[in-house]
Amino acid sequence: MRRPAGEPVVGPEGVDVARIGVLYMRVVSQGSGHQRRLAGTWGAGGGGLEPWRHGGHGSAPARSSRGARGRRGRRPPSGGAGGGAERRGDHGGVASPPGPAPKSPGAGTADGCVVYIAPVTATPADGPAAESTNELATENVALLVRAATDGDQRSWNELVRRHARLVWSIARAHGLAAADAADVSQTVWLRLVEYLGTLREPTRLPGWLSTAARRESLRVLHEQSKETVDSEMVEQMAGDVAESPEVQVLAADRARQVWAALRLLPHNCQVLLRAFAASAETHYAQIAQGLNIPVGSIGPTRQRCIKQLRTALASVTGG
C-alpha cells in the first residue's frame, strides 16, 4: 500500500511530522523475516541529513548514527500490541527512494529496506490530515466498515476522519447554527452505528451520509420553524456563519471573499458546493443523489451553482 510522497504521517506520540518537515525512516529486519520494524529520525529540513544505505534483507540489527529521536511502531489495524509491534515492511506509508541510495557514513549495517518520505507541506494544525493514522488512510472503506462492525475503534475513527467534514458541511449549509449542526452530526453518526452491520454498499457511504445529514437537517429546520412564527429566523441563522468571528480573521482576503460569496447563494447551492468541497470527486455523483438531486440534473445543477458563485464573487470583489 504505497502512499504518495508528501502525505503527512503521524509520528511518535502523535507528533505531526508535517510541522517538522521531513521524516526519514528506516525499516530494519527483526526476528522472523516477515517482520519489519520502523525506526524514525526527525529532520528539520532537506539539507544536512545523512543518507541511508539501501540494502536487502539481513540479520544484523542496524544502528542509526544520529540516534533515533522517534520510533514508530507499526501496528496491525486491529490495534494490537503496544510499542514495537511489527508489520510487514511492504504495508503502507512509505516509499523507497528511486535508484541506489548513497552509503551512510558511520551508520550500522542498515539491513532491510531504506525508506524515504518526501518533505510535506504544512497542514492546518487541527485539520483532518493531522489526525490520520497512516495505516488506515488508504484502507478500503468496505474493510473499515467491516472492522468497525467488529468494534474496531481505529477503523471507525478513520471513517469519521474521512466523512465528518461532509456531514458538518451539509448541516451548516442548511443554515443551522453550530449547536444544531453538532446535534445533526451526532444523530447522523449514531444512525450509522445503528446501520453499520446492514450497509449493503459501503462504497456508497458518502451518499448514505449525505442523505442522513440532509434529512436530519431538514427535520431540525422543520422543528425550529414550527417553534416560532418568525419565518425569517431561518435566514437569520444562515447569516450567523458569515458574521462569525473566524471570518474576520481569515488569513487570505480571497478566502474571505469566497466565503462571503458562498453565503449569498441559495441554500441548495450552498449545500451542494460545500458537500462537494468536502469530498473526493469520485463521490460527487452519489453525494448529489443523496442530496436528492435527480441523476440527470446533477451536471446542470452543479453548473448553475458554480455560475451563481462566480456571479456572487464578482459582486463581492468587483463592487
Add this chain to the structure above:
Amino acid sequence: MTTWPDEERELLAEVARAAELADPVPSEVLEAARASLTWLRVDAELAELLADSESAPSAVRSEQGSRLVSFAAGDVAIDLEVIAAGDTRRLVGQMSPAGAVAIEIRHAVSGSATQIPIDDLGRFTAERVPPGLISLVSTPPGAAVPIATTWIRI
C-alpha cells in the same frame, strides 16, 4: 458523470479552503462522532420508528403537550410518551408483549446506560431524563436477541 473543467475545480478548491478556515468541524463534534461507536450493538435487532407525534401535524399532538413515539421490531412494540418536565423529560413507556423485566435507557450525551424495571403489564417510567439522544434496549420474552430502538432526540 462528466469531468469537471479545471477552473470549476479550482473554484471548488477555494470553497474548500474558505470553509476550512471559516467553518471547520469543531473538535468536540469529531470527538462525539468517534465516541458513537460505543453504542454499537450488533447483537440487537433495530426497532424502527413507526410514528412520532412531533413530526405529525399539530392537530394530532397530545393535549398535554407531550410527545408520543412508537417503535416496532417484528411483533414487539415499544410506545413511549415523552413529557417535558422543566429542563428534563419524563418517559412513560409500554412494551408489548409484556414479560421483559428491565429496559435500558441509553443516553448519548451523558454516555450513560440506565436499567429501568418493567412491571408485569409491560410498563416502565423514567424520571428526570436530560434532553438529548436516547435509545432503549430490552430483550422481549422468548426472544433470542434484544431489541434496540432507533435513536431519537428528546
